[in-house]
Amino acid sequence: MSPVAQQAWTWFKRLAPWALAALVLALVARQARTVEWPAVWLALQALSIVQLLTAAGLALLSYGLVASFDLIGRRLTGHTLSAPRTLATAAISYAFNLNFGALVGGFGLRLRLYMRGGLSAPTVAQVIAHSMVTNWLGYLWVGGVVLLWAPPRLTGDWAQSDIALRAIGAAMIALALVYLALCGWSRQRELSWHGHTLALPGGRVALLQALLGGASWLLIGAIAWSLFGTRIDYPAVLGALLLAAVAGVLTHVPAGLGVLEAVFVATLGNRLPATEVLATVLAYRAAYYLMPLALALPAYAWSEAAARRGRRAE
Template identity: 85%
Template sequence: MKPATQQAWAWFKRIAPWALAALVLTLVARQARTVEWPEVWRALQTLSLVQVLTAAGLALLSYALVASFDLVGRRLTAHTLSAPRTLGIAGICYAFNLNFGALVGGFGLRLRLYMRGGLSAPTVAQVITHSMVTNWLGYLWVAGAVLLIAPPRLPESWALSALWLRAIGGLMVALALGYLALCTWSRQRELGWRGHTLALPGARLAGLQALLGGASWMLIGAIVWSLFGGRVDYPTVLGALLLAAVAGVLTHVPAGLGVLEAVFVATLAHALPATEVLATVLAYRAAYYLLPLALALPAYAWSEAGAAPRVASNKAQPRPTNGI
């Protein structure tokens, strides 16, 4: 690649994410100005108790499934923390991750809780990486299948035809299959990058990663779909959720505040009034973001309270003098 081309590509990689973020945030601002918020509140009040309880139950089930991603890292790193403790740490951190951002929950808090359990920083990094691979492997094949089979209807201003969406979907499925092929037939069982290595799972474990990751995204879609009460078909809801997830990641907004709502309103404008869509998404936030956080906060506080006596006890232990 010529120097001029390299410079242009480097410039594009720096500018493109910010341009996309600006586009999405502009969409958020426009939607917020046009919303009739009293109508949204009235639409929220029409949700039945059965819908709310179903969404809450599916949300807790989804968290248990996402927490199991860390068991893949436990298997591949052979760390000594028990499976229940691993699940507990992962569940707490995922709630913090969704609400406060990946830097807090996905990395900082996970590092703190795992290292308190005796794991080294490189081991924790591998657990986190395997969890991320499981999540995005599932995203690739689920989102790819949705784009191939039932591409969402996008606003005309987005300038992406159904043909383009299907092409993107095919590429995503191909990437997911490529990972599975690599895990199945590669003779090299470790991947290296800048001095860091990552164990490559075998075919069965890679297949389990794909199954867990895909089931997680489909279950999250089922939460939103249950709150719509059958007014929108499941593939359409799932497609909107998958688009919103990527938009939230690219804009780096904690909990995707505003981004999630804007994408849902834009993609479901043909099916429901914006007020009803917003009411449903707000109910989804309560079930999937706030309810688990309400459980994770006291669990984390209990973990910190239990760690304090152990730290004090360790400090009180006399240091060996080696006979001096």
């Protein structure tokens, strides 16, 4: 590659994510201006208590499953922090991560809580890395299957052809299989990326990562689906959720505020009135984002108070 072409490619890699983020946010703003918000409130009131309680129960179960990702990092790094404390740290951090962004919850808070338990920063970084791999490995194969089997029907400015979505789905599954193959048969036991290294687990642990990560996304999809009831089939809801997750990551908006709602409307707005879709997504946000945060905040406050008492006692 010539120096000019290499420089152009470098600039493209820097600017492309921001351009895509700007496009998504512009579409979100355009969608928000067309919403009849009083009708959304009426649709939200129509949700049954059974639906809300089911969503809340599934959300708590989902957090337990996501927290278990850190147990894989515990095994692979060999750190001695107890399993219950590892699970509690992961669950609190995940609630902060979803609502305030990865830098706050996924990295900053996790680092603080784990290092308070005696772990070194490099060990915490490995635990976080293995948790992220578990999450996105599950996303790859679940999302790939959804795009191949039942590609979402996007509307308006979001529309994409089924051929393009199925091609993306096939590529996602291929990436997941490459990771499993590397873990199972590669002689090179580390992956390197921009100066960062990740120790590859064995094939059985990698398979466990794929199963746990995939089960997590399927369960998150079930939370949203339980709120839609029988009005929309599960694959369609799951597909909308998976697209919204990527859009939220690309835009760097904490909690995917507005992005989540816009993607669901763009994906499912041809099956239900937009006001009903928005009402359901707001209920999903309350169950999966806000309720766990309401539990995580006092748990974190208690942790901080306990740490201060311990320092005074020394």
